Amino acid sequence: MLKKVFVxxxxxxxxxxxxxxxxxxxxxxxxxxxxxPPAPSGGGFMLLDASGAAVFGGTIGAALVIIGGAxxxxxxxxxxxxxxxxxxxxxxxxxxxxxxxxxxxxGATLFAVVVCLLAVMK
Numbered sequence: 031m032l033k034k035v036f037v038x039x040x041x042x043x044x045x046x047x048x049x050x051x052x053x054x055x056x057x058x059x060x061x062x063x064x065x066x067p068p069a070p071s072g073g074g075f076m077l078l079d080a081s082g083a084a085v086f087g088g089t090i091g092a093a094l095v096i097i098g099g100a101x102x103x104x105x106x107x108x109x110x111x112x113x114x115x116x117x118x119x120x121x122x123x124x125x126x127x128x129x130x131x132x133x134x135x136x137g138a139t140l141f142a143v144v145v146c147l148l149a150v151m152k
Contacts, residue, residue, distance in 0.1 A: 044093040088150030092143050099139030103132050 110128035114121050 085150050088146045092146040095139055095142040099135055102135045106132050
């Protein structure tokens with residue numbers, strides 16, 4: 031039960047953390063003569079402009095990528111440990127294949143997260 035709570039909390043932080051951090055305005059206010067009138071927006075919970083959609087899509091995409099990568103690496107580790115328990119003499123080959131496959135998944139996950147963050151920062 032506690033594991034599920036931590037997983038849900040991590041998903042929420044990953045999904046909505048970057049959007050909250052990037053939604054903050056500038057730290058200083060520009061001089062009064064350079065302040066433009068506010069642009070009309072769609073209002074509501076979700077901004078209906080392109081930047082709001084990019085932030086929302088990028089954060090949800092990054093969260094899904096992290097969840098998928100973690101699930102894949104978890105399955106690799108579980109299968110490898112089960113295989114090692116069934117055939118202890120093949121531990122070397124199984125662990126090598128497990129590490130190589132996990133590194134490939136980690137690389138693809140990192141690339142996908144970078145693409146999602148580029149969509150957010152566009």
